[in-house]
Amino acid sequence: MLDFPRWKVWAVWLTIAACFLLAIPSFLPASVTRQLPAWVTAPKINLGLDLAGGSYILLEADTADVAETRLEAMRETVASEMRRATPRIAIGDISTRGGRLSFLVRDAAQVDAARERLLSVTGSGAGLTGQREWNIEVVDSTRFVLTQTEAGINQAIEQAMGDATEVVRNRIDELGTREPTIIREGGNRIVVQVPGLEDPEALKALLGRTARLEFKLVDVNANPQEVAAGRAPIGSQILPYAEGGGPIAVKRATILSGDQLTDARQEFDPQNGQPMVAITFNSEGGRRFARVTQENAGRPFAIIVDDEVISAPNINEPILGGAATIQGGFTVESANSLAIALRSGKLPVALKVVQESSISAELGAESIQSGVLAGVVASVALMVFMIVTYLRFGVYTTLALLVNAVMILGIMGFFNATLTLPGIAGFVLTIGAAVDANVLINERIREELRRPRGAIQAVEFGYKEASTAIFDANITNVISAAIMFVFGSGPIRGFAVVLAIGIVTSVFTGVTFTRLLVADYLKRSRPKTLHI
16 A cells, blocks of 8 residues: 555656646636647637537438439439440430439330340449339330339438538538537438537528539520520520529530539639639549530530539630639638538538527526536535545545546547536536545445554555445446447537546546555554544
8 A cells, every 4th residue: 555656656646737737728718828829728628509609500401302313313324324335325315304214215126235234323222121223114115214212212312411411510620610519310400510600691601502513515506585485405404693694504414523623712813803713623523624625615614503503604725724713703701602612522412401590608608607606516515525524534535526627627628528518517427426436435444444454454455445346336437428429419428528537537536646645644644543
């Protein structure tokens, strides 16, 4: 018991000192932290939405959009597959009316070959069910009709929601916010909570944009009267201008899409100083963009975002550098929002805001004050009880409680953990757990003194016997916290983090730290009897 190696003494005090230094930045006012180097203030506890205030948005996916998008993608795939077949399979116009894809094979002798090509591109089976994603029928000997199965649509929605959650996360990360909560709710909803952001409008503008970027050639042969009436020539489609301009006919075939972007930035046009979005393609996209602009020099092409034409400039000369700009009467904010959306990738499914709210930081401040007050009152009550009940050993327990609180805050600051209202509850709970450990130790020491044993022997047996029970009990608590962290989300994770950190520090301070203090006392005083 008295054999406490010097290295261990130094390790204990250095650990406590490090946690103390890590906890300080969380309590510094913003006016002070702004004047300090970033590395000094980096370890800081973040406040959750319920404490710091912020924005809450509930997004709902348009599942019908998934089926429509999938149908359009299949149109492109079918056309490409038939062109690439050897020999080429000649087909008529592809129709997607009524949610079904249909086309005519011009040569009846190629129907079997067309079926083989379709089987290879319509999926082998949806998930574990093994059901086909598309039904393929041949009517009137030469007309193929493809319809989406329910299993295929459900699998597409599930995948789209998973991808959409990641895109939403990437976009919010681009805003520079910390610890947002982004979780799936049900089959087609996403909950977004962004602490510290009290303007949900900016968040809605960013998340409500699908950011589907496409480049298509303008159909210059389209009849203006037909276009105005909403009737597109075969192989073309009518799209509106983003700023409320008249409709314009563009070719259905996409010559380049946003999938091949590597970067998008808000910049200013050097000629007129207007905000614009500068985009950069990957190597494949750059080569394709160069080839398309070479082949179509002198023709207009449309830059389309979310089925709205941003601009339709003429290709004056081949664009070979793998970069381009999007100009369309942007403000700095709208150009920056579009750049973030393009940079983080397009949403695989359209999302609409079905619920929104802004939580004031004042409510969080009241919660913090109430939580701190509860913690202080509980801690003071426990300290008084422990000192009255266990005298000197109660003082050691009191010191352990204070050190435990500092260590929790320091470790949370080191990991930039988020403190939520449930986290405060976890904090107070760990204070109680720390007291439990010392009560167990002190009672064991009392039992050993009653046997009777000498002071040093009683302390040694008391710590040894009680430590085993303390470790066993807290291992189960750590396992529970780990399970809550893995399967929980939002505030539940915050509670689990604080609980796990608090359990580790309470064992450290309740067993190791107090044992160090007791060993130092016994070494210095060599008491014959203990009053505990």
